[in-house]
Amino acid sequence: MKVLFIGGTGLISQAVSRLAVERGIELYLFNRGERSSFVPQGAQVIQGDIRDKEKAAGALKDYEFDAVVDWIAFTPEHVQTDIDLFTGKTKQYIYISSASAYQKPQRNYLITEETPLVNPYWQYSRDKIASEELLLEAYQNSGFPVTIVRPSHTYGDTAIPAALTSWSNPWSLVERIRKGQPLVIHGDGTSLWTLTHNSDFAKGFVGLLGHPEAIGEAIHITSDEVLNWNQIYAAIGEAAGREPKVVHISTDFIAANTPPGTADGLIGDQGVSSVFDNSKIKRLVPDFEAAVPFAEGVKRSVAWFEAHPECCTVDQEWSKMLDGLIAKHGVDAKLLTYYV
Numbered sequence: 001m002k003v004l005f006i007g008g009t010g011l012i013s014q015a016v017s018r019l020a021v022e023r024g025i026e027l028y029l030f031n032r033g034e035r036s037s038f039v040p041q042g043a044q045v046i047q048g049d050i051r052d053k054e055k056a057a058g059a060l061k062d063y064e065f066d067a068v069v070d071w072i073a074f075t076p077e078h079v080q081t082d083i084d085l086f087t088g089k090t091k092q093y094i095y096i097s098s099a100s101a102y103q104k105p106q107r108n109y110l111i112t113e114e115t116p117l118v119n120p121y122w123q124y125s126r127d128k129i130a131s132e133e134l135l136l137e138a139y140q141n142s143g144f145p146v147t148i149v150r151p152s153h154t155y156g157d158t159a160i161p162a163a164l165t166s167w168s169n170p171w172s173l174v175e176r177i178r179k180g181q182p183l184v185i186h187g188d189g190t191s192l193w194t195l196t197h198n199s200d201f202a203k204g205f206v207g208l209l210g211h212p213e214a215i216g217e218a219i220h221i222t223s224d225e226v227l228n229w230n231q232i233y234a235a236i237g238e239a240a241g242r243e244p245k246v247v248h249i250s251t252d253f254i255a256a257n258t259p260p261g262t263a264d265g266l267i268g269d270q271g272v273s274s275v276f277d278n279s280k281i282k283r284l285v286p287d288f289e290a291a292v293p294f295a296e297g298v299k300r301s302v303a304w305f306e307a308h309p310e311c312c313t314v315d316q317e318w319s320k321m322l323d324g325l326i327a328k329h330g331v332d333a334k335l336l337t338y339y340v
Contacts (some may be wrong), residue, residue, distance in 0.1 A: 001210050002026045004063070004090075006050050006082075007071030009038035012096075012154045015198035016069075017043060019206050030060065053081050060085065067092040067209045074124070079131040083138050092145045092215060094208065097132055099152035099220050099276070100125040100269040109192075112277045113150075113218050122268025132218070139216050147208060148218035152274060155297065156198035157304035158311070160236065163229060163270045164254065164263075164322070166315035171305050174240045175314050182245040182326055186266055189230035189248055192273040196223040197292035207285030214284060222276040223290035235295045239302040249329050257328050258321060 008017045008029035020027050021042040029039060030046045039045055048059040050072065068090040070082050079095065086093055103116040104125075117132065119125035138144035155161040160170040164184050176183060204221040208214045227235075230246075237244035251271045255263035281288055305312050 001066040002028070002064075003209055004028045004030060004060075004065045004068045005071060006030050006069065006073070008043070008069075009035035010071055011156055011159055012151060012198050012201060013069075013071040014038040014040075014158075015156055015202040016205050019199075019202040020209070023206060025206075025209065028063070028065070030056070050078075050081065053085070056081075057085055060089075063089070065090045067094060069094040069096070069209075071096050073131065075127045076130045076134045079134050083135070083144060087142070087144060090145065092147060092210060093135075094147045094149055095131065095135055097128045097148050097150045097218070098125060099150045099222065099274065100265070101128045101132070101150065102274075104268055105272050109273060110275055110277050111220070113220060113280055119268050122264045124265070125268055136216075145215050147211075147214040147216075149205060149208065150218060150220040151201060152194050152196060152220065152222045152276065153270070154196045154198055154201050154222075155301065157301055160298060160301050160305070161195055162233065162236065163266055166318035169313045169315035169318070170301075171312040172315045172318055173236065174302060174305070175312075176319065176322075177237055177240040177242050177244045180242070180245060181319075182247050182322075183233060184254065184322060184325060185229050185233055185246050185248050186251045186254060186271050187229075187248065189233070189246070190228045191271065192226050192228055192275055193232060193270065194222050194226055194274055194276055195232065195294045195297070196221070196290060197294075197297040200290040200292050204281045204285050204288040207288060208281075211284060217280075219281050219284065220276055220278070221281050221288075222278060223292075223294075224276075224278060225290065225293055226275050227294060232294065235298055238295065239299040247326050247329065249325065253329065254325065257325055262321075 003025050007013050018040045021040045027043040029043050032049055033047045048056050050056050068086050073079050101117045102111050103118045117129045132148055135146040139146045160173050166172040201221050233244055
């Protein structure tokens with residue numbers, strides 16, 4: 001197959017790019033060339049910016065693909081650009097949506113692809129829902145060959161996943177653990193969550209490329225391992241080599257005492273128990289299996305950062321925000337004795 005990834009070097013897509021090349025796919029990446037270290041050997045890079053529609057059209061005008069995947073489309077405007085660019089030029093267009101688009105809180109603890117899409121708490125999720133609607137309308141009206149994929153919380157070597165964390169400087173979490181500084185877990189830490197290693201996600205995703213039964217369908221791809229947040233933070237601490245100190249604070253209190261937008265993803269996604277039924281991806285891709293437990297995956301992540309000390313940067317503003325939140329909650333961090 002001849003496949004185009006728009007992006008292709010991000011947290012999730014880098015693992016998919018590697019596996020696609022390993023499986024003999026002729027892979028092209030269309031991006032700005034800013035993360036060349038994550039381009040797998042054998043992939044071809046077409047340099048450009050998908051946000052500049054005219055220039056993107058010029059760079060891609062001589063190409064046709066069996067499948068096109070946009071890893072960086074977040075809004076209906078982004079999706080409309082793709083519809084305009086790739087109508088008649090690909091046999092399959094895969095949109096990367098988000099499992100955060102599912103109803104919050106959902107009516108049933110087990111999430112399937114039939115779970116309603118509604119999220120009044122997070123604009124990111126509402127934009128994904130609107131993008132899905134636009135694409136399905138194009139499929140129904142003109143046959144635009146869309147497949148929708150909904151990842152949940154997916155991580156890899158370059159991420160240390162948590163809830164209230166610094167997304168731009170994930171090593172900050174390990175730094176606080178090793179210094180004995182407290183972390184914050186929302187609620188009592190017993191809500192359920194699903195974390196998926198990007199290498200596992202890749203196995204399911206690559207199996208959907210060129211799959212005729214995936215056209216017009218929405219599919220989520222997640223691990224079957226379900227942990228509560230206390231277990232997740234305990235695993236991060238084990239990987240960091242020190243038992244983490246934690247403070248349990250209600251989600252409402254976190255939202256009320258952090259900068260606007262800080263807790264949107266917590267209220268609209270991570271603060272709600274999420275358990276997924278993966279029957280659909282297993283039916284479409286029978287060899288899909290999520291084989292990396294979180295305890296192992298997060299150890300890989302910590303080891304990767306230790307091997308790349310230039311990436312072990314600390315977000316001081318985030319750390320100050322955390323300390324301020326704990327202080328407002330009436331906890332003296334110096335006397336803290338709560339452990340996961």
